[in-house]
Amino acid sequence: MSFEKDLKEFPFIETRKLGRVAVICHRNADADTYLSAYAVSKLLRSLAPGCKVDVITPGGMTVLTKKLSSKFPQETSEGDTGEKYDLFVAVDVGDIELLNEWKGRLEKAEGFRVLVDHHPMRDVKIYDRAIVDESATSAAEVVYALYRAKGMVPDAQASQALLEALLFDSSHLAIASPGGVRAAAALLDLGADLPAARKELRSEPDYGEVLAKLKGAQRTVIYKAGDWLVASTLVGSFQAHVARSLIYLGADVAVVSGESDGETRVSLRATQRFLETTGVKLGTQVAEEMARKLGGHGGGHSTAASFSTGVGEEEAMEATLVRLGELVGALKKLD
Ligand SMILES: [Mn+2]
Incomplete structure:
Protein backbone atom coordinates (compact mmCIF):
# COMPACT_ATOMS: atom_id res chain seq x y z
CA MET A 1 0.00 0.00 0.00
CA SER A 2 1.44 3.34 -0.92
CA PHE A 3 2.13 6.02 1.64
CA GLU A 4 0.14 8.70 -0.21
CA LYS A 5 -2.84 6.39 -0.65
CA ASP A 6 -2.77 5.41 3.02
CA LEU A 7 -2.69 9.07 4.04
CA LYS A 8 -5.85 9.70 2.01
CA GLU A 9 -7.64 6.60 3.28
CA PHE A 10 -6.92 7.26 6.96
CA PRO A 11 -8.67 6.36 9.30
CA PHE A 12 -9.73 3.44 7.05
CA ILE A 13 -13.13 3.14 8.73
CA GLU A 14 -16.24 4.98 7.64
CA THR A 15 -16.14 8.00 9.91
CA ARG A 16 -19.82 7.80 10.89
CA LYS A 17 -19.15 4.28 12.17
CA LEU A 18 -16.21 5.40 14.24
CA GLY A 19 -17.25 5.16 17.89
CA ARG A 20 -14.22 4.88 20.10
CA VAL A 21 -10.55 5.28 19.23
CA ALA A 22 -7.35 4.65 21.19
CA VAL A 23 -4.38 6.80 20.21
CA ILE A 24 -1.30 5.15 21.71
CA CYS A 25 2.02 6.84 22.47
CA HIS A 26 5.31 5.04 23.05
CA ARG A 27 6.44 4.18 26.58
CA ASN A 28 7.56 7.10 28.75
CA ALA A 29 6.01 9.50 26.23
CA ASP A 30 8.33 12.17 24.84
CA ALA A 31 7.27 15.43 23.20
CA ASP A 32 7.00 13.99 19.68
CA THR A 33 4.76 11.06 20.55
CA TYR A 34 2.57 13.04 23.00
CA LEU A 35 2.06 16.12 20.81
CA SER A 36 1.60 14.05 17.66
CA ALA A 37 -1.06 12.06 19.52
CA TYR A 38 -2.64 15.37 20.55
CA ALA A 39 -2.85 16.54 16.92
CA VAL A 40 -4.03 13.13 15.63
CA SER A 41 -6.81 13.11 18.21
CA LYS A 42 -7.95 16.55 17.04
CA LEU A 43 -7.86 15.37 13.43
CA LEU A 44 -9.93 12.30 14.28
CA ARG A 45 -12.46 14.41 16.16
CA SER A 46 -12.89 16.72 13.17
CA LEU A 47 -13.15 13.83 10.71
CA ALA A 48 -15.59 11.93 12.93
CA PRO A 49 -17.28 14.44 15.25
CA GLY A 50 -19.11 11.68 17.07
CA CYS A 51 -16.09 9.66 18.05
CA LYS A 52 -14.48 9.47 21.47
CA VAL A 53 -10.71 9.38 21.56
CA ASP A 54 -8.66 7.94 24.43
CA VAL A 55 -4.97 8.83 24.53
CA ILE A 56 -2.75 6.15 26.03
CA THR A 57 0.70 6.85 27.49
CA PRO A 58 2.05 3.42 28.52
CA GLY A 59 4.24 3.83 31.60
CA GLY A 60 3.61 7.58 31.83
CA MET A 61 5.58 10.44 30.35
CA THR A 62 8.87 12.34 30.67
CA VAL A 63 9.25 15.39 32.90
CA LEU A 64 9.25 17.71 29.88
CA THR A 65 6.13 16.05 28.43
CA LYS A 66 4.37 16.50 31.76
CA LYS A 67 5.14 20.20 31.52
CA LEU A 68 3.91 20.34 27.90
CA SER A 69 0.73 18.50 28.86
CA SER A 70 -0.51 21.53 30.79
CA LYS A 71 -0.33 23.65 27.64
CA PHE A 72 -1.67 20.83 25.43
CA PRO A 73 -4.04 19.04 27.77
CA GLN A 74 -5.59 15.71 26.89
CA GLU A 75 -6.84 13.06 29.22
CA THR A 76 -4.43 10.11 29.24
CA SER A 77 -4.44 6.56 30.60
CA GLU A 78 -1.30 4.55 31.31
CA GLY A 79 -2.66 1.03 31.52
CA ASP A 80 -5.46 -0.91 29.86
CA THR A 81 -8.67 1.09 29.84
CA GLY A 82 -10.81 -2.04 29.41
CA GLU A 83 -12.73 -0.25 26.63
CA LYS A 84 -13.60 -1.72 23.25
CA TYR A 85 -12.12 0.23 20.33
CA ASP A 86 -13.01 0.44 16.65
CA LEU A 87 -9.63 1.91 15.84
CA PHE A 88 -6.16 1.97 17.35
CA VAL A 89 -3.63 4.56 16.18
CA ALA A 90 -0.10 4.01 17.49
CA VAL A 91 1.98 7.16 17.07
CA ASP A 92 5.81 7.38 16.95
CA VAL A 93 6.09 3.95 18.55
CA GLY A 94 9.04 2.46 16.63
CA ASP A 95 9.45 -0.81 18.49
CA ILE A 96 6.30 -2.69 19.55
CA GLU A 97 7.97 -3.46 22.90
CA LEU A 98 7.51 0.25 23.67
CA LEU A 99 3.76 -0.35 23.88
CA ASN A 100 4.13 -2.17 27.20
CA GLU A 101 0.92 -4.11 27.98
CA TRP A 102 -0.79 -2.49 24.98
CA LYS A 103 1.26 -4.79 22.76
CA GLY A 104 -0.78 -7.76 23.99
CA ARG A 105 -3.94 -5.70 23.77
CA LEU A 106 -3.22 -4.86 20.10
CA GLU A 107 -2.32 -8.45 19.25
CA LYS A 108 -5.77 -9.69 20.15
CA ALA A 109 -7.69 -6.55 19.29
CA GLU A 110 -10.72 -6.64 17.02
CA GLY A 111 -10.46 -3.01 15.97
CA PHE A 112 -8.45 -1.72 13.03
CA ARG A 113 -4.80 -1.06 13.92
CA VAL A 114 -2.79 1.73 12.35
CA LEU A 115 0.80 2.84 12.91
CA VAL A 116 1.76 6.48 12.22
CA ASP A 117 5.52 6.73 12.50
CA HIS A 118 8.88 7.86 11.23
CA HIS A 119 11.04 5.11 12.73
CA PRO A 120 12.44 2.40 10.45
CA MET A 121 9.71 -0.18 9.90
CA ARG A 122 10.11 -3.46 11.70
CA ASP A 123 7.65 -5.72 13.43
CA VAL A 124 4.69 -4.03 11.72
CA LYS A 125 2.75 -7.30 11.35
CA ILE A 126 0.73 -6.31 14.39
CA TYR A 127 -0.81 -3.39 12.42
CA ASP A 128 -3.37 -3.49 9.64
CA ARG A 129 -1.76 -0.43 8.09
CA ALA A 130 1.60 1.27 8.70
CA ILE A 131 1.78 4.90 7.61
CA VAL A 132 5.51 5.36 7.94
CA ASP A 133 7.81 7.99 6.44
CA GLU A 134 11.34 7.01 7.37
CA SER A 135 12.68 10.21 5.85
CA ALA A 136 10.71 12.34 8.32
CA THR A 137 12.59 13.62 11.36
CA SER A 138 9.50 13.48 13.57
CA ALA A 139 6.18 11.68 13.76
CA ALA A 140 4.66 15.18 13.77
CA GLU A 141 5.58 15.59 10.10
CA VAL A 142 3.65 12.43 9.25
CA VAL A 143 0.67 13.71 11.25
CA TYR A 144 0.85 17.01 9.38
CA ALA A 145 0.92 15.06 6.09
CA LEU A 146 -2.27 13.30 7.29
CA TYR A 147 -4.00 16.65 7.81
CA ARG A 148 -2.98 17.79 4.31
CA ALA A 149 -4.04 14.56 2.65
CA LYS A 150 -7.43 14.81 4.35
CA GLY A 151 -7.81 18.43 3.21
CA MET A 152 -7.88 19.58 6.84
CA VAL A 153 -6.04 22.45 8.48
CA PRO A 154 -4.72 22.01 12.02
CA ASP A 155 -6.04 24.74 14.30
CA ALA A 156 -3.63 27.11 16.05
CA GLN A 157 -3.15 24.79 19.08
CA ALA A 158 -2.56 21.69 16.94
CA SER A 159 -0.17 23.65 14.69
CA GLN A 160 1.76 24.75 17.77
CA ALA A 161 1.82 21.17 19.11
CA LEU A 162 3.13 19.82 15.80
CA LEU A 163 5.80 22.51 15.55
CA GLU A 164 7.02 21.76 19.07
CA ALA A 165 7.10 18.00 18.38
CA LEU A 166 9.03 18.64 15.18
CA LEU A 167 11.55 20.93 16.90
CA PHE A 168 11.96 18.42 19.72
CA ASP A 169 12.84 15.50 17.44
CA SER A 170 15.01 17.50 15.04
CA SER A 171 17.28 19.19 17.62
CA HIS A 172 15.56 22.47 16.84
CA LEU A 173 15.78 21.78 13.08
CA ALA A 174 19.54 21.17 13.16
CA ILE A 175 19.02 17.61 11.87
CA ALA A 176 15.65 18.18 10.18
CA SER A 177 15.01 16.67 6.77
CA PRO A 178 14.00 19.00 3.90
CA GLY A 179 10.42 17.83 4.47
CA GLY A 180 10.75 18.70 8.16
CA VAL A 181 11.86 22.25 7.40
CA ARG A 182 9.00 22.65 4.91
CA ALA A 183 6.49 21.35 7.43
CA ALA A 184 7.84 23.73 10.09
CA ALA A 185 7.46 26.68 7.71
CA ALA A 186 3.91 25.63 6.83
CA LEU A 187 3.00 25.33 10.52
CA LEU A 188 4.35 28.85 11.13
CA ASP A 189 2.09 30.08 8.31
CA LEU A 190 -0.82 28.42 10.11
CA GLY A 191 -0.13 30.43 13.23
CA ALA A 192 2.42 28.43 15.21
CA ASP A 193 4.71 30.64 17.28
CA LEU A 194 8.42 29.81 17.01
CA PRO A 195 9.77 31.75 20.04
CA ALA A 196 6.99 30.28 22.21
CA ALA A 197 7.84 26.78 20.96
CA ARG A 198 11.52 27.23 21.83
CA LYS A 199 10.63 28.51 25.26
CA GLU A 200 8.18 25.71 26.02
CA LEU A 201 10.69 23.03 25.01
CA ARG A 202 13.28 24.31 27.45
CA SER A 203 13.64 21.96 30.42
CA GLU A 204 14.16 23.10 33.96
CA PRO A 205 17.84 22.67 34.83
CA ASP A 206 18.59 19.70 37.08
MN1 LIG B 1 9.70 10.72 17.15
Whole structure:
Protein backbone atom coordinates (compact mmCIF):
# COMPACT_ATOMS: atom_id res chain seq x y z
CA MET A 1 0.00 0.00 0.00
CA SER A 2 1.44 3.34 -0.92
CA PHE A 3 2.13 6.02 1.64
CA GLU A 4 0.14 8.70 -0.21
CA LYS A 5 -2.84 6.39 -0.65
CA ASP A 6 -2.77 5.41 3.02
CA LEU A 7 -2.69 9.07 4.04
CA LYS A 8 -5.85 9.70 2.01
CA GLU A 9 -7.64 6.60 3.28
CA PHE A 10 -6.92 7.26 6.96
CA PRO A 11 -8.67 6.36 9.30
CA PHE A 12 -9.73 3.44 7.05
CA ILE A 13 -13.13 3.14 8.73
CA GLU A 14 -16.24 4.98 7.64
CA THR A 15 -16.14 8.00 9.91
CA ARG A 16 -19.82 7.80 10.89
CA LYS A 17 -19.15 4.28 12.17
CA LEU A 18 -16.21 5.40 14.24
CA GLY A 19 -17.25 5.16 17.89
CA ARG A 20 -14.22 4.88 20.10
CA VAL A 21 -10.55 5.28 19.23
CA ALA A 22 -7.35 4.65 21.19
CA VAL A 23 -4.38 6.80 20.21
CA ILE A 24 -1.30 5.15 21.71
CA CYS A 25 2.02 6.84 22.47
CA HIS A 26 5.31 5.04 23.05
CA ARG A 27 6.44 4.18 26.58
CA ASN A 28 7.56 7.10 28.75
CA ALA A 29 6.01 9.50 26.23
CA ASP A 30 8.33 12.17 24.84
CA ALA A 31 7.27 15.43 23.20
CA ASP A 32 7.00 13.99 19.68
CA THR A 33 4.76 11.06 20.55
CA TYR A 34 2.57 13.04 23.00
CA LEU A 35 2.06 16.12 20.81
CA SER A 36 1.60 14.05 17.66
CA ALA A 37 -1.06 12.06 19.52
CA TYR A 38 -2.64 15.37 20.55
CA ALA A 39 -2.85 16.54 16.92
CA VAL A 40 -4.03 13.13 15.63
CA SER A 41 -6.81 13.11 18.21
CA LYS A 42 -7.95 16.55 17.04
CA LEU A 43 -7.86 15.37 13.43
CA LEU A 44 -9.93 12.30 14.28
CA ARG A 45 -12.46 14.41 16.16
CA SER A 46 -12.89 16.72 13.17
CA LEU A 47 -13.15 13.83 10.71
CA ALA A 48 -15.59 11.93 12.93
CA PRO A 49 -17.28 14.44 15.25
CA GLY A 50 -19.11 11.68 17.07
CA CYS A 51 -16.09 9.66 18.05
CA LYS A 52 -14.48 9.47 21.47
CA VAL A 53 -10.71 9.38 21.56
CA ASP A 54 -8.66 7.94 24.43
CA VAL A 55 -4.97 8.83 24.53
CA ILE A 56 -2.75 6.15 26.03
CA THR A 57 0.70 6.85 27.49
CA PRO A 58 2.05 3.42 28.52
CA GLY A 59 4.24 3.83 31.60
CA GLY A 60 3.61 7.58 31.83
CA MET A 61 5.58 10.44 30.35
CA THR A 62 8.87 12.34 30.67
CA VAL A 63 9.25 15.39 32.90
CA LEU A 64 9.25 17.71 29.88
CA THR A 65 6.13 16.05 28.43
CA LYS A 66 4.37 16.50 31.76
CA LYS A 67 5.14 20.20 31.52
CA LEU A 68 3.91 20.34 27.90
CA SER A 69 0.73 18.50 28.86
CA SER A 70 -0.51 21.53 30.79
CA LYS A 71 -0.33 23.65 27.64
CA PHE A 72 -1.67 20.83 25.43
CA PRO A 73 -4.04 19.04 27.77
CA GLN A 74 -5.59 15.71 26.89
CA GLU A 75 -6.84 13.06 29.22
CA THR A 76 -4.43 10.11 29.24
CA SER A 77 -4.44 6.56 30.60
CA GLU A 78 -1.30 4.55 31.31
CA GLY A 79 -2.66 1.03 31.52
CA ASP A 80 -5.46 -0.91 29.86
CA THR A 81 -8.67 1.09 29.84
CA GLY A 82 -10.81 -2.04 29.41
CA GLU A 83 -12.73 -0.25 26.63
CA LYS A 84 -13.60 -1.72 23.25
CA TYR A 85 -12.12 0.23 20.33
CA ASP A 86 -13.01 0.44 16.65
CA LEU A 87 -9.63 1.91 15.84
CA PHE A 88 -6.16 1.97 17.35
CA VAL A 89 -3.63 4.56 16.18
CA ALA A 90 -0.10 4.01 17.49
CA VAL A 91 1.98 7.16 17.07
CA ASP A 92 5.81 7.38 16.95
CA VAL A 93 6.09 3.95 18.55
CA GLY A 94 9.04 2.46 16.63
CA ASP A 95 9.45 -0.81 18.49
CA ILE A 96 6.30 -2.69 19.55
CA GLU A 97 7.97 -3.46 22.90
CA LEU A 98 7.51 0.25 23.67
CA LEU A 99 3.76 -0.35 23.88
CA ASN A 100 4.13 -2.17 27.20
CA GLU A 101 0.92 -4.11 27.98
CA TRP A 102 -0.79 -2.49 24.98
CA LYS A 103 1.26 -4.79 22.76
CA GLY A 104 -0.78 -7.76 23.99
CA ARG A 105 -3.94 -5.70 23.77
CA LEU A 106 -3.22 -4.86 20.10
CA GLU A 107 -2.32 -8.45 19.25
CA LYS A 108 -5.77 -9.69 20.15
CA ALA A 109 -7.69 -6.55 19.29
CA GLU A 110 -10.72 -6.64 17.02
CA GLY A 111 -10.46 -3.01 15.97
CA PHE A 112 -8.45 -1.72 13.03
CA ARG A 113 -4.80 -1.06 13.92
CA VAL A 114 -2.79 1.73 12.35
CA LEU A 115 0.80 2.84 12.91
CA VAL A 116 1.76 6.48 12.22
CA ASP A 117 5.52 6.73 12.50
CA HIS A 118 8.88 7.86 11.23
CA HIS A 119 11.04 5.11 12.73
CA PRO A 120 12.44 2.40 10.45
CA MET A 121 9.71 -0.18 9.90
CA ARG A 122 10.11 -3.46 11.70
CA ASP A 123 7.65 -5.72 13.43
CA VAL A 124 4.69 -4.03 11.72
CA LYS A 125 2.75 -7.30 11.35
CA ILE A 126 0.73 -6.31 14.39
CA TYR A 127 -0.81 -3.39 12.42
CA ASP A 128 -3.37 -3.49 9.64
CA ARG A 129 -1.76 -0.43 8.09
CA ALA A 130 1.60 1.27 8.70
CA ILE A 131 1.78 4.90 7.61
CA VAL A 132 5.51 5.36 7.94
CA ASP A 133 7.81 7.99 6.44
CA GLU A 134 11.34 7.01 7.37
CA SER A 135 12.68 10.21 5.85
CA ALA A 136 10.71 12.34 8.32
CA THR A 137 12.59 13.62 11.36
CA SER A 138 9.50 13.48 13.57
CA ALA A 139 6.18 11.68 13.76
CA ALA A 140 4.66 15.18 13.77
CA GLU A 141 5.58 15.59 10.10
CA VAL A 142 3.65 12.43 9.25
CA VAL A 143 0.67 13.71 11.25
CA TYR A 144 0.85 17.01 9.38
CA ALA A 145 0.92 15.06 6.09
CA LEU A 146 -2.27 13.30 7.29
CA TYR A 147 -4.00 16.65 7.81
CA ARG A 148 -2.98 17.79 4.31
CA ALA A 149 -4.04 14.56 2.65
CA LYS A 150 -7.43 14.81 4.35
CA GLY A 151 -7.81 18.43 3.21
CA MET A 152 -7.88 19.58 6.84
CA VAL A 153 -6.04 22.45 8.48
CA PRO A 154 -4.72 22.01 12.02
CA ASP A 155 -6.04 24.74 14.30
CA ALA A 156 -3.63 27.11 16.05
CA GLN A 157 -3.15 24.79 19.08
CA ALA A 158 -2.56 21.69 16.94
CA SER A 159 -0.17 23.65 14.69
CA GLN A 160 1.76 24.75 17.77
CA ALA A 161 1.82 21.17 19.11
CA LEU A 162 3.13 19.82 15.80
CA LEU A 163 5.80 22.51 15.55
CA GLU A 164 7.02 21.76 19.07
CA ALA A 165 7.10 18.00 18.38
CA LEU A 166 9.03 18.64 15.18
CA LEU A 167 11.55 20.93 16.90
CA PHE A 168 11.96 18.42 19.72
CA ASP A 169 12.84 15.50 17.44
CA SER A 170 15.01 17.50 15.04
CA SER A 171 17.28 19.19 17.62
CA HIS A 172 15.56 22.47 16.84
CA LEU A 173 15.78 21.78 13.08
CA ALA A 174 19.54 21.17 13.16
CA ILE A 175 19.02 17.61 11.87
CA ALA A 176 15.65 18.18 10.18
CA SER A 177 15.01 16.67 6.77
CA PRO A 178 14.00 19.00 3.90
CA GLY A 179 10.42 17.83 4.47
CA GLY A 180 10.75 18.70 8.16
CA VAL A 181 11.86 22.25 7.40
CA ARG A 182 9.00 22.65 4.91
CA ALA A 183 6.49 21.35 7.43
CA ALA A 184 7.84 23.73 10.09
CA ALA A 185 7.46 26.68 7.71
CA ALA A 186 3.91 25.63 6.83
CA LEU A 187 3.00 25.33 10.52
CA LEU A 188 4.35 28.85 11.13
CA ASP A 189 2.09 30.08 8.31
CA LEU A 190 -0.82 28.42 10.11
CA GLY A 191 -0.13 30.43 13.23
CA ALA A 192 2.42 28.43 15.21
CA ASP A 193 4.71 30.64 17.28
CA LEU A 194 8.42 29.81 17.01
CA PRO A 195 9.77 31.75 20.04
CA ALA A 196 6.99 30.28 22.21
CA ALA A 197 7.84 26.78 20.96
CA ARG A 198 11.52 27.23 21.83
CA LYS A 199 10.63 28.51 25.26
CA GLU A 200 8.18 25.71 26.02
CA LEU A 201 10.69 23.03 25.01
CA ARG A 202 13.28 24.31 27.45
CA SER A 203 13.64 21.96 30.42
CA GLU A 204 14.16 23.10 33.96
CA PRO A 205 17.84 22.67 34.83
CA ASP A 206 18.59 19.70 37.08
CA TYR A 207 20.61 21.07 40.02
CA GLY A 208 22.69 17.90 40.51
CA GLU A 209 23.52 17.72 36.83
CA VAL A 210 24.53 21.38 36.62
CA LEU A 211 26.75 21.03 39.69
CA ALA A 212 28.41 17.89 38.29
CA LYS A 213 29.08 19.69 35.01
CA LEU A 214 30.55 22.79 36.64
CA LYS A 215 32.68 20.80 39.12
CA GLY A 216 33.77 18.45 36.37
CA ALA A 217 34.87 21.40 34.23
CA GLN A 218 36.65 23.03 37.18
CA ARG A 219 38.75 19.92 37.84
CA THR A 220 39.51 19.12 34.22
CA VAL A 221 42.99 17.92 33.33
CA ILE A 222 43.92 18.66 29.73
CA TYR A 223 46.20 16.58 27.54
CA LYS A 224 47.52 17.12 24.05
CA ALA A 225 48.03 14.23 21.68
CA GLY A 226 49.33 15.61 18.40
CA ASP A 227 46.73 18.20 17.40
CA TRP A 228 44.02 16.70 19.60
CA LEU A 229 42.88 18.02 22.95
CA VAL A 230 41.80 15.39 25.44
CA ALA A 231 39.91 16.62 28.52
CA SER A 232 39.60 14.32 31.53
CA THR A 233 37.86 14.73 34.84
CA LEU A 234 36.51 12.80 37.83
CA VAL A 235 32.90 13.22 39.01
CA GLY A 236 30.69 10.94 41.08
CA SER A 237 27.59 11.20 38.90
CA PHE A 238 26.30 12.46 35.54
CA GLN A 239 29.52 11.28 33.83
CA ALA A 240 27.88 11.22 30.38
CA HIS A 241 26.49 14.75 30.78
CA VAL A 242 29.86 16.05 31.96
CA ALA A 243 31.66 14.39 29.04
CA ARG A 244 29.24 15.93 26.56
CA SER A 245 29.76 19.35 28.17
CA LEU A 246 33.53 19.07 27.79
CA ILE A 247 33.01 18.45 24.07
CA TYR A 248 30.80 21.58 23.93
CA LEU A 249 33.66 23.47 25.55
CA GLY A 250 35.87 22.47 22.64
CA ALA A 251 37.68 19.27 23.64
CA ASP A 252 38.18 16.71 20.86
CA VAL A 253 37.89 13.81 23.28
CA ALA A 254 36.44 13.75 26.80
CA VAL A 255 37.01 11.05 29.41
CA VAL A 256 34.98 11.27 32.60
CA SER A 257 35.41 8.73 35.35
CA GLY A 258 33.58 8.38 38.64
CA GLU A 259 32.85 5.90 41.39
CA SER A 260 29.57 5.26 43.08
CA ASP A 261 28.26 2.21 44.94
CA GLY A 262 31.58 0.40 44.54
CA GLU A 263 31.52 0.63 40.76
CA THR A 264 33.44 2.96 38.46
CA ARG A 265 31.73 4.31 35.41
CA VAL A 266 33.73 5.91 32.61
CA SER A 267 32.03 7.94 29.90
CA LEU A 268 33.77 8.81 26.67
CA ARG A 269 32.86 11.35 24.02
CA ALA A 270 34.60 12.54 20.87
CA THR A 271 33.78 14.94 18.07
CA GLN A 272 32.73 13.78 14.62
CA ARG A 273 35.89 15.45 13.31
CA PHE A 274 38.04 13.30 15.62
CA LEU A 275 36.30 10.14 14.40
CA GLU A 276 36.59 11.08 10.73
CA THR A 277 40.26 12.04 10.96
CA THR A 278 41.63 9.33 13.27
CA GLY A 279 39.14 6.54 12.57
CA VAL A 280 39.19 5.76 16.30
CA LYS A 281 35.89 4.26 17.43
CA LEU A 282 35.36 4.87 21.14
CA GLY A 283 32.82 2.07 21.51
CA THR A 284 34.76 -0.85 20.11
CA GLN A 285 38.34 0.37 20.39
CA VAL A 286 38.23 1.99 23.81
CA ALA A 287 35.16 1.14 25.93
CA GLU A 288 34.93 -2.55 24.98
CA GLU A 289 38.69 -2.90 25.14
CA MET A 290 38.90 -1.31 28.61
CA ALA A 291 36.07 -3.47 29.94
CA ARG A 292 37.95 -6.54 28.73
CA LYS A 293 41.23 -5.38 30.18
CA LEU A 294 40.01 -4.08 33.55
CA GLY A 295 37.07 -6.42 34.00
CA GLY A 296 33.55 -5.07 33.56
CA HIS A 297 31.27 -4.31 30.68
CA GLY A 298 31.16 -1.56 28.12
CA GLY A 299 30.61 -0.45 24.55
CA GLY A 300 28.69 2.15 22.61
CA HIS A 301 28.87 4.27 19.50
CA SER A 302 31.96 5.60 17.76
CA THR A 303 31.76 9.05 19.34
CA ALA A 304 29.82 8.20 22.54
CA ALA A 305 30.65 5.21 24.68
CA SER A 306 31.06 4.08 28.26
CA PHE A 307 32.21 1.21 30.41
CA SER A 308 31.93 0.21 34.02
CA THR A 309 34.48 -1.66 36.03
CA GLY A 310 35.36 -2.71 39.56
CA VAL A 311 38.71 -0.87 39.65
CA GLY A 312 38.93 2.62 41.18
CA GLU A 313 38.06 5.78 39.25
CA GLU A 314 41.67 6.95 39.00
CA GLU A 315 42.98 3.60 37.85
CA ALA A 316 40.23 3.39 35.23
CA MET A 317 41.05 6.93 34.06
CA GLU A 318 44.80 6.22 33.86
CA ALA A 319 44.27 3.06 31.85
CA THR A 320 41.84 4.80 29.48
CA LEU A 321 44.29 7.64 28.82
CA VAL A 322 47.05 5.11 28.12
CA ARG A 323 44.73 3.35 25.65
CA LEU A 324 43.94 6.65 23.90
CA GLY A 325 47.69 7.35 23.74
CA GLU A 326 48.20 4.02 21.94
CA LEU A 327 45.57 4.98 19.40
CA VAL A 328 46.37 8.65 18.66
CA GLY A 329 49.91 9.22 19.94
CA ALA A 330 51.43 9.94 23.33
CA LEU A 331 49.42 12.23 25.60
CA LYS A 332 51.19 15.26 27.07
CA LYS A 333 49.66 16.93 30.08
CA LEU A 334 49.11 20.68 29.70
CA ASP A 335 49.67 22.94 32.70
MN1 LIG B 1 9.70 10.72 17.15
